[in-house]
Amino acid sequence: MTLPFDAVLCDFDGVLRFHDARTHARIDQAYGLAPGAVLKTALSPALLEPAILGRITCEEWEDSLVTTFAEMLGSPARAARLVEEFAAVPTRIDEQVRDLLAQAQRYVPVVLVTNATTRLEEDLDRLGMTYFADDVVSSARVGIAKPDRRIYELAADRAGAAPERCLFIDDRAENVEAAVRLGMTGVHFQDVEDARAALEPEG
Incomplete structure (x- = not known):
């Protein structure tokens, strides 16, 4: 039995890790904000991009959120x-x-490729995922974020596979499209069956 590729490159949030939506909704309501306002504000590019590119720490990002929400x-x-x-x-x-x-x-190496803050390693440890993947490419550590082609090339190199021999899984369509432009097989993850269809061994 084999897989039709030499490496799996996989996103973390939205594929493997999920945040509790009910708690997010409760926070919006408790502070008198519109549904989704906290998440939309926290993940806005102006606030989040410096954190996921490693220009500021996760703690500094949270400080910037306090200023904005104040x-x-x-x-x-x-x-x-x-x-x-x-x-x-x-x-x-x-x-x-x-x-x-x-x-x-x-059958093949699995590498996590994630737009993350400097808290990723702590989060992986808390979730029992520190030693799960063969490697982790965190945007905050390499200074490059998806969908920049360089992070895909770096992940493929760490996996020891040519881009065209990599399977890439992500919940954001623009990230999958960027991988496909490099010759990777892309899976736009929406539920577990999307991953299952791609990862079932052949033969």
């Missing part, structure tokens, strides 16, 4: 509490996806 709420103390709650939103690993990737590791 303006929205009119209270630095409430903003600090909001950001503390936001940072503590529960997360879980999709065990079905994890099992599929572990099965693929019997």
Whole structure:
């Protein structure tokens, strides 16, 4: 039995790790903000990009969120509490996806390729994922973020595979499209069946 590629490059958030949506909704409501406002603000490019490119630490990113939410709420103390709650939103690993990737590791390297902050390593440890992947390419550590072609090339190189022999899985279409332009096989992840269809061994 084999796989039709030499490496699996996989996103982390939105494929393997998921944040509790009910807690996000509760925070919006508790602070009198529109549904989705906290997440939209926190992940806005102007605030998030410096963090995922490693120009600032995760702690500095959270400080910038406090400043932004203080303006929205009119209270630095409430903003600090909001950001503390936001940072503590529960997360879980999709065990079905994890099992599929572990099965693929019997045949090829699996590399996580993620736009992340400097807290990624701590998060992986807390979730029992530190030694799961064969390698981790974190945007905050390499200073390049998806969909920049260089992060895909770096991930393929670390996996020891040519780009055209890599399978790339991500929940964001623009990231998958960038991988496909390099010759990779792309999977736009929406649920576990998308991963299953790509990762089932042949023969």
